[in-house]
Amino acid sequence: MQSTATVLVYSDDANTREQVRLATGRRPAADVPQVEFIECATPAAVLKELDQGGIDVCVLDGEAVPMGGMGLCRQLKDEIFQSPPVLLLMGRPQDAWLATWSRAEAAVTLPVEPVEFAASLAALLRTRLAIGA
Numbered sequence: 001m002q003s004t005a006t007v008l009v010y011s012d013d014a015n016t017r018e019q020v021r022l023a024t025g026r027r028p029a030a031d032v033p034q035v036e037f038i039e040c041a042t043p044a045a046v047l048k049e050l051d052q053g054g055i056d057v058c059v060l061d062g063e064a065v066p067m068g069g070m071g072l073c074r075q076l077k078d079e080i081f082q083s084p085p086v087l088l089l090m091g092r093p094q095d096a097w098l099a100t101w102s103r104a105e106a107a108v109t110l111p112v113e114p115v116e117f118a119a120s121l122a123a124l125l126r127t128r129l130a131i132g133a
Contacts, residue, residue: 019112073104
């Protein structure tokens with residue numbers, strides 16, 4: 001198992017980014033590596049970080065302004081070869097169809113519920129790390 005996993009968190013709201021960090025803790029599950037976070041508040045910063053590589057999972061805020069995480073996810077899936085898996089944060093459970101449209105691998109609702117979020121993030125990390133092994 002690799003020693004750390006890198007998770008990119010995109011939200012224009014510092015509170016949302018903090019919720020993600022707190023829900024994850026040092027690691028979202030015992031069988032995945034410890035997590036290091038890269039926080040981005042703008043879509044341009046997300047694209048710059050992904051161009052540099054090394055991102056294992058992206059957590060995108062669907063309620064972010066000026067570009068929501070759903071549109072950004074769709075752009076990433078269209079433009080980045082072997083884009084990292086995406087965990088989408090949605091404002092309402094009824095938006096699950098939009099998460100499917102965006103091609104996100106997983107989605108949870110806001111505010112972040114720690115157990116549900118950690119389980120979803122751990123599942124994406126397991127998949128990503130198994131593919132990379």
